[in-house]
Amino acid sequence: MNVSSAIQRRRTIRRFKNQFVPESMLIKFVDAARLAPSAGNSQPLEYITVASASGCEKIFPHLKWARFIGGGDTPAEDKKPAAYIVVLINRNIAAKGGGHESGAAVQNILLSAIEEGYGACWLRSVDRAAIKEAFGIAGHCDVDSVVALGKPAESPITELAGDDTKYWRDDRGLLHVPKRSIDTILHKEKF
Ligand SMILES: Cc1cc2nc3c(=O)[nH]c(=O)nc-3n(C[C@H](O)[C@H](O)[C@H](O)COP(=O)(O)O)c2cc1C
Known part of the structure; x- marks a missing residue:
């Protein structure tokens, strides 16, 4: 799939099939994020991949889905994401900012996901403190975003x-x- 076609086809997905996402895929997506542009090539971002059932259960309660849809749009139990990538900003590298880098990196993840037949939702309405606690994230890293992933169950x-x-x-x-x-x-x- 070429880039234009991935850009055209990419839409946020909030309904997923109950299908495991292999670790190799998550590594591919993080590798696409790794190569994204960053101010001064500072590369302040780090990533946590989550694909286990227990990991997915740990993160799901801390996400808010589609605030413009009345009552929210939280996926039902059988339509939940099968994996996540948590995007972190290392404050030892970027004391402030990091949002532009996150934007570029997440877009690379979203487009790579499309190329591989996956769907994704970029979430920033997340409980950062709770995610930090749940995954033992070091004090010098902030949670920026969460990308929810899986095989799409909606178009x-x-x-x-x-x-x-x-x-x-x-x-x-x-x-x-x-x-x-x-x-x-x-x-x-x-x-
Ligand atoms: C910075 C940013 C934060 C977002 N945060 C959330 C979120 O917390 N929850 C959610 O369900 N969708 C979130 N989205 C997805 C947007 O709702 C979605 O991109 C928008 O509705 C346009 O749809 P599209 O991605 O299919 O073009 C976010 C998107 C961006 C770019």
Whole structure:
């Protein structure tokens, strides 16, 4: 799959099949993150991979799903993610910031996941203190994000946004993701 096609096909997935994610896949995704750009090539990010049932149970309660969907959009028991990558910022390397690096690295993870037939959700509404405690994360590392992963059990629809960009589920449970049009966001030569 080429990059353009992965970019077009990537949508956030919040419903997963009950299918184990092999460690080799998680290593591939972290390796894609490892090669992402960083300010001054500082590379402040580190990662925890989680694929065991007990590890997944430990992290799941600390995640908030899709705040724009009334009542939230937490996956049902049989649609939970099969693996996670916790993205950490090493504060000995970057005393402040790290968010831009995390953005680039996570996007690499998301696109690599698509290429391998996986779906993912990038979560930043997470209980950082609880995750830090649950996984024994050293004091000099902050939890930035969590990427939830697994084989997708839904196929969200990309559509053109009007005034409202809020994503929504229809009566059949299909997720609609409105994106602003190129005409709305592109300014040629001048604003
Ligand atoms: C920085 C950032 C934080 C996000 N945090 C969450 C989150 O905590 N929970 C969640 O369900 N989705 C989260 N998302 C996923 C967005 O809701 C999703 O990207 C958006 O609805 C657009 O859908 P798309 O990814 O399919 O383009 C986050 C996305 C980004 C970029």
